[in-house]
Amino acid sequence: MFKKVLIANRGEIARRIMRACRQLQIKTAAIYSDADKDAFYLQEADEIYNIGPANPLKSYLNNEAIISAIKKAGADAVHPGYGFLSENYSFAEAVVSSGVTWIGPPPDVMKAIESKCYCREIASRVNVPIIPGTKAPFGNLDDLYKAIDEFGLPAFLKLDKGGGGKGIEVIQDMAQVREVWERVLRVGMVAFDSTDCYLETQVVNPRHIEIQFISDKSGNCICLGERECSPQRKHQKIIEESPSPVVGKKERLALYDYTRKLVVGMGYEGAGTIEFLRSNQGEFHFMEVNARLQVEHPVTEFLSGVDIVKSQLEIAAGENLPLKQEDIKLDGHAIEARVYAEDPVTFSPSPGKITKLQFPDMDSRHLRIDHAIEEGSSVLPYYDSLIAKVIVWDTTRPKAIDRLAEALTAFKVEGIKTTIPLNLQILASEEYRDGDFDTSLVEILLK
Amino acid sequence: MEATISAHMPGLVARVIVGEGDHVSKGETVAVINCMKTELAVISEHDGKVKQVLVKEWDEMDVGSPMIILESNEVK
Numbered sequence A: 001m002f003k004k005v006l007i008a009n010r011g012e013i014a015r016r017i018m019r020a021c022r023q024l025q026i027k028t029a030a031i032y033s034d035a036d037k038d039a040f041y042l043q044e045a046d047e048i049y050n051i052g053p054a055n056p057l058k059s060y061l062n063n064e065a066i067i068s069a070i071k072k073a074g075a076d077a078v079h080p081g082y083g084f085l086s087e088n089y090s091f092a093e094a095v096v097s098s099g100v101t102w103i104g105p106p107p108d109v110m111k112a113i114e115s116k117c118y119c120r121e122i123a124s125r126v127n128v129p130i131i132p133g134t135k136a137p138f139g140n141l142d143d144l145y146k147a148i149d150e151f152g153l154p155a156f157l158k159l160d161k162g163g164g165g166k167g168i169e170v171i172q173d174m175a176q177v178r179e180v181w182e183r184v185l186r187v188g189m190v191a192f193d194s195t196d197c198y199l200e201t202q203v204v205n206p207r208h209i210e211i212q213f214i215s216d217k218s219g220n221c222i223c224l225g226e227r228e229c230s231p232q233r234k235h236q237k238i239i240e241e242s243p244s245p246v247v248g249k250k251e252r253l254a255l256y257d258y259t260r261k262l263v264v265g266m267g268y269e270g271a272g273t274i275e276f277l278r279s280n281q282g283e284f285h286f287m288e289v290n291a292r293l294q295v296e297h298p299v300t301e302f303l304s305g306v307d308i309v310k311s312q313l314e315i316a317a318g319e320n321l322p323l324k325q326e327d328i329k330l331d332g333h334a335i336e337a338r339v340y341a342e343d344p345v346t347f348s349p350s351p352g353k354i355t356k357l358q359f360p361d362m363d364s365r366h367l368r369i370d371h372a373i374e375e376g377s378s379v380l381p382y383y384d385s386l387i388a389k390v391i392v393w394d395t396t397r398p399k400a401i402d403r404l405a406e407a408l409t410a411f412k413v414e415g416i417k418t419t420i421p422l423n424l425q426i427l428a429s430e431e432y433r434d435g436d437f438d439t440s441l442v443e444i445l446l447k
Numbered sequence B: 001m002e003a004t005i006s007a008h009m010p011g012l013v014a015r016v017i018v019g020e021g022d023h024v025s026k027g028e029t030v031a032v033i034n035c036m037k038t039e040l041a042v043i044s045e046h047d048g049k050v051k052q053v054l055v056k057e058w059d060e061m062d063v064g065s066p067m068i069i070l071e072s073n074e075v076k
Helices: A011-023 A040-044 A063-073 A089-097 A107-113 A116-125 A141-151 A174-192 A249-266 A297-304 A308-316 A397-409 A420-428 A430-434 A441-446
Strands: A004-007 A027-032 A047-050 A077-079 A155-163 A166-171 A197-201 A207-215 A221-228 A239-242 A270-278 A284-290 A333-340 A356-358 A367-371 A386-394 A412-414 B002-006 B011-016 B029-035 B038-043 B048-053 B066-071
Touching: A004 A011, A004 A063, A011 A027, A011 A040, A011 A308, A011 A367, A011 A386, A027 A040, A027 A063, A047 A063, A063 A089, A077 A308, A089 A107, A107 A116, A107 A249, A116 A155, A116 A197, A116 A249, A116 A284, A141 A155, A141 A174, A141 A197, A155 A174, A166 A174, A174 A197, A207 A249, A207 A284, A207 A308, A221 A249, A221 A297, A239 A297, A239 A420, A249 A270, A249 A284, A270 A308, A297 A308, A297 A333, A297 A367, A297 A386, A333 A397, A333 A420, A386 A397, A397 A420, A397 A430, A420 A430, A420 A441, A430 A441, B011 B066, B029 B066
Parallel strands: A004 A027, A004 A077, A027 A047
Antiparallel strands: A155 A166, A155 A197, A207 A221, A207 A270, A221 A239, A239 A333, A270 A284, A333 A386, A356 A412, A367 A386, B002 B066, B011 B029, B029 B038, B048 B066
16 A cells, blocks of 8 residues: 555645545645645644745646646655546556556546546447537537537537536527637637537437446546435536436446446546436436545445445555446435535625634544534635535435435535525425426526 | 726636726626636626736735726716
8 A cells, every 4th residue: 555645736625535535544745735734624634844825826736836746755655636637647647657656547548538528528428328419529619500500509519628517608509600610619728728629419408317327447446426416506506416317227337337348437536426317308418527535425325335445546556346237235315415605596706704703512433524624724716616525314215305404504604605594595495305306496486 | 197907816816807008998808717627707897998007917916916007087
């Protein structure tokens, strides 16, 4: 096993990874920007390294500064967390070529699957249904018109190498084509260094359902159930649960089968997620691969009892998974609420100092809170607005919903605005309680 | 007289849209601040001519940090 892992991230996920390392008796090296120098969680690391100014481009996204911290620390592995450089194959390659283990899929696999069209191609090759649309990426307006001719409108224009909800826009009618095209191209140029696009027809009233898997180097791939992630705001998830109210045993097995075929097709090793869209007719379509640990991984951990971060460390160290698919038992129901520092109605960011903080008090079998905040600490404007993940488990879905509502009601954060009122509104809604919702739920509730 | 356009949110300057000498109308977006990965428009509350741009891309802003100075004929 590794002796020292450098965590190339910040906040709650850096803390989460440190916890797994401690349990495996691995030393941790944390990195921090000038803006994070007083963050309390840095005390939980064995060593800390400054990697530059607040601006993430110059710190948490700065390959060179982080590689130099890795060398200074003498770390033998790097865990990238989620976001930042976690899906950046150049960084992964730089880590590997400096003789350090990358805790994630192999860099050449990361490079290939960065292209959504490549993944769509693999999916169709192994008979996993994809959303109808173009398979090869295109880069000019004429090709977009041709694609519209073939697949019709409304449709989504998406960046082949986009992500994080960016570079995705719907085209409703012909009059919008040029305008949307130009907007998506601009996002591609600014944010992703690539303007390759593809067109996907619009799945009506879709639900977003994903499968968490872990695959080791010897080809043993286990699936850890699905996560229902349809409640979203600004194309980003806000409440996730497992199991999904619309996935039965039969659907789950089909999704597991799709997942394994894709994992083999991609040559993927490590933990990852396959995202699917479910149409209102109940058909599942492959959407994309998330080649990293995901924000919502605790939902699966709470339900399955499998520690995904520990498994990542073990697999990266060359160990085989000690588990087989038949060992995976999914009992009860787990739900996660993401608490963002945002206005709960307008979603306008709300950075600032947390003047008062009180966490709900519940036993650890039923409640887990992943966070990196404390009273008096500041939520910084330079980084993501996620401040805490409140995860509950109970024997049934209704009980889990009640429990999460109870926990969120007792969670007091003052000094900044948070989405707790919206989280509670979702949980209280008839649509959510009935399990009868899709990705438009939040929009409908806020009307 | 002069009018200062200041940051209404903390964050990083994502873009400065106007340059020195440009004419700016009331309600026009003059810069964009990136706060928690959300882009927020900084809007001029005055008509005028840009006298000085005080910030550049990726500068760190607090609420009230001065960004742009306008020469304005309006009476404040």
